[in-house]
Amino acid sequence: MSDTMIFAMEVFLNGLMAGVLYALVALGFVLIYKASGIFNYAQGVMALFAALTLVGIMEGQVPFAHLINATIGTEIHHFGWHVPVLLAIVLTMVVMIALAWLVNHFVFRHLVNQEPIILFMATIGFAYFLEGVGDVMWGSDIKKLDVGLPQGINTAIDEYTYGIVNYGFFIDNLDLVATVIAAVLVIALVAFAQYTKQGRAMRAVADDHQAALSVGISLNWIWVMVWSLAGFVALVAGIVWGTKSGVQFSLSLIALKALPVLMLGGFTSIPGAIVGGLVIGVGEKLFEFLIGAPFLGGATENWFAYMLALIFLVFRPQGLFGEKIIDRV
Amino acid sequence: MLDSAESYTTEDGRTIGPVVMEMKNITLRFGGVVAIQDISFDIREGEIRAIIGPNGAGKSSMLNVISGFYNPQEGDVFYKGKKRPPMKPYQVARQGIARTFQNIALFEGMSVLDNVMTGRIRQMNASLFAQSIWKCEAEREEVANREVVEKVIDFLEIQHIRKTPVGRLPYGLKKRVELARALAAEPSILLLDEPMAGMNVEEKEDMSRFILDMNDEFGTTIALIEHDMGVVMDLSDRVVVMDYGKKIGDGTPDEVRNNQAVIDAYLGVAHD
Numbered sequence: 245m246s247d248t249m250i251f252a253m254e255v256f257l258n259g260l261m262a263g264v265l266y267a268l269v270a271l272g273f274v275l276i277y278k279a280s281g282i283f284n285y286a287q288g289v290m291a292l293f294a295a296l297t298l299v300g301i302m303e304g305q306v307p308f309a310h311l312i313n314a315t316i317g318t319e320i321h322h323f324g325w326h327v328p329v330l331l332a333i334v335l336t337m338v339v340m341i342a343l344a345w346l347v348n349h350f351v352f353r354h355l356v357n358q359e360p361i362i363l364f365m366a367t368i369g370f371a372y373f374l375e376g377v378g379d380v381m382w383g384s385d386i387k388k389l390d391v392g393l394p395q396g397i398n399t400a401i402d403e404y405t406y407g408i409v410n411y412g413f414f415i416d417n418l419d420l421v422a423t424v425i426a427a428v429l430v431i432a433l434v435a436f437a438q439y440t441k442q443g444r445a446m447r448a449v450a451d452d453h454q455a456a457l458s459v460g461i462s463l464n465w466i467w468v469m470v471w472s473l474a475g476f477v478a479l480v481a482g483i484v485w486g487t488k489s490g491v492q493f494s495l496s497l498i499a500l501k502a503l504p505v506l507m508l509g510g511f512t513s514i515p516g517a518i519v520g521g522l523v524i525g526v527g528e529k530l531f532e533f534l535i536g537a538p539f540l541g542g543a544t545e546n547w548f549a550y551m552l553a554l555i556f557l558v559f560r561p562q563g564l565f566g567e568k569i570i571d572r573v
Numbered sequence: 574m575l576d577s578a579e580s581y582t583t584e585d586g587r588t589i590g591p592v593v594m595e596m597k598n599i600t601l602r603f604g605g606v607v608a609i610q611d612i613s614f615d616i617r618e619g620e621i622r623a624i625i626g627p628n629g630a631g632k633s634s635m636l637n638v639i640s641g642f643y644n645p646q647e648g649d650v651f652y653k654g655k656k657r658p659p660m661k662p663y664q665v666a667r668q669g670i671a672r673t674f675q676n677i678a679l680f681e682g683m684s685v686l687d688n689v690m691t692g693r694i695r696q697m698n699a700s701l702f703a704q705s706i707w708k709c710e711a712e713r714e715e716v717a718n719r720e721v722v723e724k725v726i727d728f729l730e731i732q733h734i735r736k737t738p739v740g741r742l743p744y745g746l747k748k749r750v751e752l753a754r755a756l757a758a759e760p761s762i763l764l765l766d767e768p769m770a771g772m773n774v775e776e777k778e779d780m781s782r783f784i785l786d787m788n789d790e791f792g793t794t795i796a797l798i799e800h801d802m803g804v805v806m807d808l809s810d811r812v813v814v815m816d817y818g819k820k821i822g823d824g825t826p827d828e829v830r831n832n833q834a835v836i837d838a839y840l841g842v843a844h845d
Contacts, residue, residue, distance in 0.1 A: 432705070435705035436701075436705055439704055439705055440701055440704040440705050441694055441697040441699075441704060442701065444687070444690065444691060444694065445691075445694060447680070447682075447683065447687075448680050448683075448691050448694075450682075451680035451681060451682050451683060452678050452679065452680055452681070454674065454678040455674075455678035455679055455680060455691075455754075456663075456680075456691075457642075457661075457662040457663050457666070458640070458662060458666055458671070458672050458674070458678065458755075459666055459671075459691050459692055459694055459695075459754065459758065460663050460664075460666035460667040460694055460695050460758075461663055461691075461694060462661070462663045463663075
């Protein structure tokens with residue numbers, strides 16, 4: 245096997261891993277879009293907020309410490325205890341559910357039957373609001389998140405591939421774990437949406453509010469549930485991305501990477517989010533390696549995903565797996 | 574007058590039971606507009622009860638009051654002998670009152686089967702986990718629910734479109750799917766808002782047959798709104814007539830037909 249082939253294969257595998265991470269973010273978008281027709285711009289910020297909260301709870305940080313110190317002149321920062329990882333994750337989830345309830349109660353409950361663009365604008369507002377709250381609550385410094393996920397090169401794969409092609413593949417342990425997490429998450433979400441009463445109710449609400457009410461579905465309940473689920477997915481994405489690159493503002497920008505994934509996979513399909521993520525992950529890494537770096541001067545990773553998405557928009561607007569737009573006139 | 578707890582047998586041999594729902598002095602206003610003014614009537618178990626009246630008489634508003642979409646400013650609703658507090662539509666639905674809509678409210682993206690299955694949501698109680706892995710009580714429940722749904726689909730003769738997305742169906746079939754979803758809930762009262770609006774003669778005959786059979790075979794209590802006088806008089810056991818938000822007649826089709834106020838409302842006299 246030629247060297248290029250071997251390198252390309254490594255790039256391919258790493259692309260798959262990156263794709264899983266993109267898919268993880270895209271999933272949160274799909275969930276909310278499916279159940280309420282809202283494109284939730286705040287999904288990335290929710291991931292950031294979840295990660296910030298998790299770190300804050302684990303480190304025993306005092307929420308709103310700066311605000312409290314500035315107003316009453318105290319010097320408090322930490323409670324002085326460390327919360328075990330699992331408990332901290334559960335507590336963070338409680339915070340995310342509370343957030344879901346608040347968002348629905350104070351904002352989206354009042355925007356029923358509004359135009360999609362208004363709902364979209366509301367999520368932009370919510371995104372910036374939540375970003376501010378996250379800052380004030382936990383501080384804006386870059387934090388390290390360590391929930392005990394393995395990191396660094398996987399030596400088993402390294403040695404195994406070295407034995408075969410005389411070249412050790414570099415695969416990050418964290419990426420492998422992320423893949424497993426994403427797979428479990430997707431199976432669980434698909435089972436939930438397809439087979440459970442709540443999942444059915446969720447799809448029903450997305451389709452027609454009046455009809456949903458008439459069969460006994462409470463709209464508010466479903467919306468809180470959906471935002472909580474999105475919060476949960478944001479938490480998972482926040483943990484994985486936060487472990488990878490630290491908990492900092494740029495975490496919220498991963499949302500922008502999810503956009504082309506969604507255009508490719510379809511806004512309404514959970515499997516689509518996964519496949520879309522993988523295609524984009526692999527596509528941008530391979531394109532950079534085979535064409536971008538040698539012929540175009542590199543840095544194609546920044547725009548490749550969007551270009552691919554644009555092509556899809558032109559030829560297949562509903563994405564790979566999206567629901568076909570049917571309308572009888 | 575028949576007591577509200579008594580039952581009686583109709584000429585064609587069906588048993589009409591005691592009063593299941595009673596509306597007492599209902600008044601509904603939208604701002605300054607009075608949509609319903611001081612109306613009282615009851616619905617008996619097993620009967621087909623019609624509400625008729627010219628356009629804008631307040632018939633749909635009445636149906637919306639019964640199903641909880643509107644809450645009246647004055648008056649009380651009694652359901653199964655108990656006074657009903659103001660409720661949300663989904664709470665009313667959970668009490669066993671199903672309905673269809675004048676301009677059809679279906680889940681357009683789902684198949685016919687899935688649409689009808691949503692009618693069974695009230696009857697799904699297995700734990701979330703059991704449901705997602707399709708085991709234990711969830712499996713039994715799903716099978717039982719599917720049985721009811723298949724029976725309804727069979728009954729309304731929509732087997733051939735079971736897997737079709739509802740968005741692709743023509744108007745008449747959509748109406749039938751909506752009826753199927755409501756019927757699948759095994760409601761104690763079924764509310765139909767103009768089930769025959771916009772249908773041709775043949776479709777109307779089909780629909781009339783379904784309504785009669787539903788009542789006969791499942792013993793479903795039906796309250797319906799309809800424009801077509803001929804259809805209403807053939808179908809219903811008792812008729813409420815509304816005009817300008819007021820009740821102007823109530824009784825058997827024959828009684829109503831000979832009521833002077835009703836004749837005036839339909840043929841038109843000068844209102845002064």
